[in-house]
Amino acid sequence: xxxxxxxxxxxxxxxxxxxxxxxxxxxxxMDDARFPWxxxxxxxxxxxxxxxxxxxxxxxxxxxxxxxxxxLRARYNNLTKLNIGALGNIVRQLHVHVVGRREGDAxxxxxxxxxxxxxxxxxxxxxxxxxxxxxxxxxxxxxxxxPPGE
Amino acid sequence: xxxxxxxxxxxxxxxxxxxxxxxxxxxxxMDDARFPWxxxxxxxxxxxxxxxxxxxxxxxxxxxxxxxxxxLRARYNNLTKLNIGALGNIVRQLHVHVVGRREGDAxxxxxxxxxxxxxxxxxxxxxxxxxxxxxxxxxxxxxxxxPPGE
Numbered sequence: 001x002x003x004x005x006x007x008x009x010x011x012x013x014x015x016x017x018x019x020x021x022x023x024x025x026x027x028x029x030m031d032d033a034r035f036p037w038x039x040x041x042x043x044x045x046x047x048x049x050x051x052x053x054x055x056x057x058x059x060x061x062x063x064x065x066x067x068x069x070x071x072l073r074a075r076y077n078n079l080t081k082l083n084i085g086a087l088g089n090i091v092r093q094l095h096v097h098v099v100g101r102r103e104g105d106a107x108x109x110x111x112x113x114x115x116x117x118x119x120x121x122x123x124x125x126x127x128x129x130x131x132x133x134x135x136x137x138x139x140x141x142x143x144x145x146x147p148p149g150e
Numbered sequence: 151x152x153x154x155x156x157x158x159x160x161x162x163x164x165x166x167x168x169x170x171x172x173x174x175x176x177x178x179x180m181d182d183a184r185f186p187w188x189x190x191x192x193x194x195x196x197x198x199x200x201x202x203x204x205x206x207x208x209x210x211x212x213x214x215x216x217x218x219x220x221x222l223r224a225r226y227n228n229l230t231k232l233n234i235g236a237l238g239n240i241v242r243q244l245h246v247h248v249v250g251r252r253e254g255d256a257x258x259x260x261x262x263x264x265x266x267x268x269x270x271x272x273x274x275x276x277x278x279x280x281x282x283x284x285x286x287x288x289x290x291x292x293x294x295x296x297p298p299g300e
Contacts (some may be wrong), residue, residue, distance in 0.1 A: 048231075049231075050234060058216075062209070062212055065201060069201040070201075081199075081238055081242075083237045084236040084237075085261070086233070087235070088231055088233075089231055089258065092231075109239035109240050110263065110264040111235070
């Protein structure tokens with residue numbers, strides 16, 4: 001169900017960093033130090049809506065959502081709430097946000113989407129490395145040490 | 151898996167109208183005429199995070215999300231995009247938003263959450279009736295004609 005012709009949207013590529021491949025999706029870190037913010041991008045050519053994926057892909061995405069949530073909890077302390085969102089009003093390529101929220105964070109209690117310009121990490125690759133280290137706790141069993149060609 | 155002690159959060163009760171019961175969740179219409187906006191509220195006492203539901207409930211919620219999306223498409227024309235969100239920063243009771251978006255709507259291309267005060271329908275019960283009529287197309291096989299006691 002993964003398309004060989006999958007190409008990551010250039011805006012997602014510019015704003016986020018590859019962490020790992022799940023069975024269906026690329027797991028990526030949004031390069032915004034304000035929020036613990038993961039993105040799942042199913043490697044399905046042309047997909048725009050979760051509900052239009054076939055049933056098997058939908059269930060894989062749900063499983064990956066669980067894993068991404070566990071990874072956030074393994075890596076970051078004291079998350080008040082998880083926020084899940086699949087919007088795609090600007091970038092149509094299907095992608096699902098999983099964001100750890102803390103009371104008083106830069107957008108609290110509003111949504112992170114549209115909350116102003118992102119603030120890139122000082123060293124985003126270190127954060128990706130820490131996430132990969134926490135990965136097994138988060139349920140991602142295979143975390144490559146280097147991203148595949150994008 | 152549905153809790154007998156389920157109680158709807160009073161803020162959800164005040165802002166949205168009962169449409170139907172799915173196997174897991176109440177399906178409700180957000181009383182905001184600016185957007186075609188459905189809400190699924192799992193009848194699970196104390197639930198706050200989708201990813202903390204048991205697996206069977208997660209899959210039911212996913213199925214209901216498909217049904218709610220189909221209902222939006224059956225009732226409303228020309229939806230540019232569906233937006234799915236589970237935030238809960240303000241109302242902690244687990245609820246999932248399924249919103250039909252149109253280019254140029256009141257919040258486009260931003261999220262509907264935090265997009266200003268809702269604008270109640272002139273006659274919200276008529277809209278609920280139309281949604282119930284469209285319900286079979288949307289996959290909700292049992293749409294009660296009257297809400298249960300809330």
